[in-house]
Amino acid sequence: MSAPTSDKINRIVLAFSGGLDTSVILKWLQQTYQCEVVTFTADLGQGEELEPARAKARLMGVKEEHIFIDDLREEFVKDYVFPMMRSNALYEGLYLLGTSIARPLIAKRQIEIARQVGADAVSHGATGKGNDQVRFELGYYGLAPDIKVIAPWREWDLASRTKLIEFAEKHQIPIPRDKRGESPFSTDANMLHTSSEGKVLEDPWEETPDYVYSRTVNPEDAPDAPEYITIDFERGDGVAINGVGMSPATLLETLNDYGRKHGIGRLDLVENRFVGMKSRGMYETPGGTIYHLAHRGIEQLTLDRGAAHLKDELAPKYAELIYNGFWFSPEREMLQAAIDYSQEKVTGTVRLKLYKGGVYVVGRKSPYSLYSEKVVTFEDDAGAYDQRDAAGFIKLNALRLRLLGRRDR
Numbered sequence: 001m002s003a004p005t006s007d008k009i010n011r012i013v014l015a016f017s018g019g020l021d022t023s024v025i026l027k028w029l030q031q032t033y034q035c036e037v038v039t040f041t042a043d044l045g046q047g048e049e050l051e052p053a054r055a056k057a058r059l060m061g062v063k064e065e066h067i068f069i070d071d072l073r074e075e076f077v078k079d080y081v082f083p084m085m086r087s088n089a090l091y092e093g094l095y096l097l098g099t100s101i102a103r104p105l106i107a108k109r110q111i112e113i114a115r116q117v118g119a120d121a122v123s124h125g126a127t128g129k130g131n132d133q134v135r136f137e138l139g140y141y142g143l144a145p146d147i148k149v150i151a152p153w154r155e156w157d158l159a160s161r162t163k164l165i166e167f168a169e170k171h172q173i174p175i176p177r178d179k180r181g182e183s184p185f186s187t188d189a190n191m192l193h194t195s196s197e198g199k200v201l202e203d204p205w206e207e208t209p210d211y212v213y214s215r216t217v218n219p220e221d222a223p224d225a226p227e228y229i230t231i232d233f234e235r236g237d238g239v240a241i242n243g244v245g246m247s248p249a250t251l252l253e254t255l256n257d258y259g260r261k262h263g264i265g266r267l268d269l270v271e272n273r274f275v276g277m278k279s280r281g282m283y284e285t286p287g288g289t290i291y292h293l294a295h296r297g298i299e300q301l302t303l304d305r306g307a308a309h310l311k312d313e314l315a316p317k318y319a320e321l322i323y324n325g326f327w328f329s330p331e332r333e334m335l336q337a338a339i340d341y342s343q344e345k346v347t348g349t350v351r352l353k354l355y356k357g358g359v360y361v362v363g364r365k366s367p368y369s370l371y372s373e374k375v376v377t378f379e380d381d382a383g384a385y386d387q388r389d390a391a392g393f394i395k396l397n398a399l400r401l402r403l404l405g406r407r408d409r
Contacts, residue, residue, distance in 0.1 A: 009148060011119040013038045013110050015136070018053030022125045023173050024164050025152045026060055029123060033150070038066040038117050042106050045073045045191025045249065056174070068113055072105060073191055077248035080105050080327075081192055081288075085295055086236045086346075087339045088311065089319035094269055096285045096292060097322050098193025103132060104327035107139025114147065121148035128154045131274050135325035142328035185212060191252055193265075193285040204270050204280045215256070215284035219263030219357030226355035228362070229258060231294045233350070236343025238291060252287045259286020262354040274324045290352060290359050297350040297361035301369040307342050314338065 012029055016022045016039035029037050039057040041050055050069050057067045080101050091097055110122050122140055126132035128151070137149050158164050168175050185199045194215050201208060210218055231251075232240035238251050246254060259265050265286035273279055299308060314335055321332045348366025352359055374384045 009033045009035050009121045009150075011036045011038060011117060012121040012123050012150060013040055013114045013117070013119045014123045015106055015110055015125065016041050016053060016057060017125070018050075018056045020161075020164055020168065020175055023056055023060070024158065024167050025123065025125050026057070026062070027171050027173060028152055028156060028158075028167070029150065030061065032156075033121075036066065037062060037123075038068065038113065038119060040068045040070070040106075040110055040113050042102075042109060043069065043071045043073060044076050044102055044105070045253065046189040048189070060173070066117060070109060072109065073249040074247060076102065076105055076191060077252050081252065082237050082248055083336060083340070084318075084322060085288075085291060086343050087318045087335070088292065088296060088299075088315050089322060090292075090315065091319040091323045092269075092271055093316075094267060095271060095283065095319075095323075096193065096267075096288045097319060098190065098283060098285055098288065099132070099188050099195050100135060100323045100325075101192065101327075102190045103135035103325065104139045107136050108143060111140060111143045111147065114144070121150055123150040123152065126151065126153065129275065129277070131323070131325070134274055135327075138325040139328060187214075189214075191249065191256070192288050193283055195281055195283050197279060197281040201280055201282055208268055208282045212282055213266065213284060216260050216266055216286050217263045219266075222261065222263040222356045224356075226353050227258070227262065228351060228353055230349050230351050231255075231291070232348070233295065233298045234347050236295070236340070236346040238294070252291070255287030255290045257287075258354055259290055259359075262359075263357040264354060264359050265289035266357065290354070293359050293361055294350040294352055295346075297352075297364045298346055298348050298366060300361075301348060301364050301366045301371050302346045303342065304370065311339065311342055 012033065012035060014022065014026055014029060014037055016026060018041065026037055026039065029035075039053070039062050041053045043050055054067050054069055058064065084097060084101050089097060091100070113119070114122055124133070124136045126136060133151055133154075137151070140147050140149055152158075158167055165175060167173075185196045185201050188195045196212050200206075201212065230242055231238050232243070237248070239245060241251060241254050265284055265288065267283040267285070268280075269283060270278055270280045299311075303311070318332070318335050318339070321327070321329060321335070326332055345366075345368035347368055348364060350361060351363035353362045354360075372384070374381055
């Protein structure tokens with residue numbers, strides 16, 4: 001094969017999982033561009049052993065000093081998941097953006113490695129039909145405007161799993177046993193979530209088979225007794241569970257354990273991809289679902305109505321920016337500044353009830369609470385609120401409606 005560009009590439013950094021697709025891509029890049037390939041594997045808490053990726057890269061001729069396996073779990077939660085969670089972002093009202101939020105960190109680290117090793121190109125294994133190609137490449141270009149991006153799925157003629165396997169066998173690339181046939185569905189996982197799509201999930205009328213779920217027990221099989229936990233927040237970020245201080249990654253992992261046990265965080269969604277098509281996916285976000293509800297719970301006490309409602313207006317835009325790959329855009333950073341400002345007094349404790357797939361806020365307290373039992377009580381408020389004031393308030397707000405009514409009678 002010859003490179004499909006006249007520009008000479010000297011070194012490429014490949015986002016490498018060690019699976020079938022990226023293993024084939026590694027060999028294809030070596031052959032097509034006749035250059036050195038550096039592999040980068042990110043540990044985002046996907047729960048898989050990553051050392052086999054090192055062995056695979058070594059087997060395929062990558063120099064030891066050019067095999068990067070980085071533990072990014074704490075950075076992922078602290079600098080990406082938590083800022084997103086401060087916004088209460090949900091794409092299309094439901095999706096907690098587990099795949100989307102991981103891509104900018106992977107892109108950032110790839111560019112850092114490219115600069116470190118003197119590479120002039122980066123590559124990824126995302127297909128030409130999905131959102132990830134956009135997310136990776138917008139990240140690359142946002143951080144390194146002149147970087148060369150190689151997307152094999154848009155260039156090669158290996159258009160099927162059968163052709164990938166044939167290529168792998170021809171070039172003696174080890175293939176996992178379960179990849180020698182059609183995969184029933186594809187998955188992506190990190191500390192925040194697992195997503196599954198394709199094959200058995202492609203008919204949106206058919207219920208997701210239970211074997212697709214890997215992060216949560218079936219809610220029907222979850223414990224018959226509810227469990228109560230507390231989450232402490234400081235300035236909008238979780239810092240402790242049941243009074244025990246934790247790092248961001250440890251806190252999310254602990255919530256994942258609670259969510260798994262109680263079957264929390266399953267989502268069956270037909271979403272609108274940025275590239276234009278609809279797709280059906282199944283998402284499991286156990287800890288993130290608990291955390292999202294808890295964060296909203298503490299905001300109920302500590303955010304003024306105007307700030308809270310403005311945040312709710314901004315959240316869909318923020319979610320769309322992340323989904324579409326614009327993490328490194330000025331508009332996302334502008335929104336983040338406003339969101340972070342709103343979190344200055346979002347401090348306190350939320351008590352939650354976990355039960356058979358459900359998570360419920362059942363208590364909240366804060367030293368910065370705006371809730372006044374004295375004002376809101378149905379009992380004697382000792383003059384804290386003069387109910388007669390409401391008459392003028394209503395008349396002023398009704399004025400334009402009365403004028404309209406008189407005109408249109």
